Amino acid sequence: MQEEQRRHLRLPVESTVFIELVSPGVGRADSGKVAICKTLDVSRGGLRVSLEHELVVGAILQIGVELPHSQDTLYLAGEVRWCLANRAPDTGWSAGFAILNAGDSDIDRWVALLADMES
Numbered sequence: 001m002q003e004e005q006r007r008h009l010r011l012p013v014e015s016t017v018f019i020e021l022v023s024p025g026v027g028r029a030d031s032g033k034v035a036i037c038k039t040l041d042v043s044r045g046g047l048r049v050s051l052e053h054e055l056v057v058g059a060i061l062q063i064g065v066e067l068p069h070s071q072d073t074l075y076l077a078g079e080v081r082w083c084l085a086n087r088a089p090d091t092g093w094s095a096g097f098a099i100l101n102a103g104d105s106d107i108d109r110w111v112a113l114l115a116d117m118e119s
Contacts, residue, residue: 077102
């Protein structure tokens with residue numbers, strides 16, 4: 001994405017992220033599938049992560065983020081905007097998420113925390 005298309009300041013914050021790749025079945029004992037990864041940078045409107053799994057562009061996934069300035073995990077919904085294989089010698093993938101304004105998410109806390117980190 002070109003820099004002039006960005007609406008929010010990107011901050012080079014490293015934090016742990018949990019991405020629900022497959023949700024658990026309703027009424028089933030399985031726990032689904034969660035990828036644990038790290039952020040490369042964050043903004044009010046999105047985040048960029050490094051992970052071991054390729055993600056489907058356009059997928060809307062549940063995300064848990066442990067920001068350094070927050071004691072709690074923030075639960076968000078995000079749309080995969082892009083996913084690219086890392087160049088050698090790095091392995092894995094990098095992906096960009098747009099944070100969605102979803103009900104029952106921590107979007108308001110996310111925006112407030114990022115606004116504080118920007119100033």
